[in-house]
Amino acid sequence: MIRLLLPFLLAASFTIYAAESPIAPTFSLKDEQGRQISFPRNEEGVDIYLFWASWCPYCKALMPHLQSILEEYGDEVRVFAFNIRDDIDPSISLDKNGFNFHLMPDADKLMELYGVKGTPGLFLVDSESVIRLNLYQLLNQNEVLEKDLSNSQKAARKAPWWASEIRQSLDVILSE
Numbered sequence: 001m002i003r004l005l006l007p008f009l010l011a012a013s014f015t016i017y018a019a020e021s022p023i024a025p026t027f028s029l030k031d032e033q034g035r036q037i038s039f040p041r042n043e044e045g046v047d048i049y050l051f052w053a054s055w056c057p058y059c060k061a062l063m064p065h066l067q068s069i070l071e072e073y074g075d076e077v078r079v080f081a082f083n084i085r086d087d088i089d090p091s092i093s094l095d096k097n098g099f100n101f102h103l104m105p106d107a108d109k110l111m112e113l114y115g116v117k118g119t120p121g122l123f124l125v126d127s128e129s130v131i132r133l134n135l136y137q138l139l140n141q142n143e144v145l146e147k148d149l150s151n152s153q154k155a156a157r158k159a160p161w162w163a164s165e166i167r168q169s170l171d172v173i174l175s176e
Contacts (some may be wrong), residue, residue: 037102046174050063051114065162067098079100124166125174135165
């Protein structure tokens, strides 16, 4: 009997957990200019926390979309680029590509705090410190359709869809 109910119980518990909006953990970190910044910032608008690395094909595909989101939403949205697992100067990658993100180098120590296991990790944090979107909830969708593709090919297909999901979430948050 329990075996028959287990899938339903798991689905119900996931639905309950997914319906709860977790509060963003607090921390402080130095930006690329050496200024200490405390997070979450509790400012009007939405902060996007992007955990990325310069070598990550998924990050490379997603970042131009995040730049266009910045341009589209203006002062209502900020992108904080938390660089992790990188051996090169991350500012080179951002500058080369013309990204206007707030660079937060050396963010490896935050990975466990946010449950980041790989790149990209992305979280939308509203003005009340609530995590409104966690990209990990979307990462493995459509994997069956892409099993024979390289990571770069998968990234090129997923990034526009992720950006669409981010925009939809931003529209909801900013209209409240």
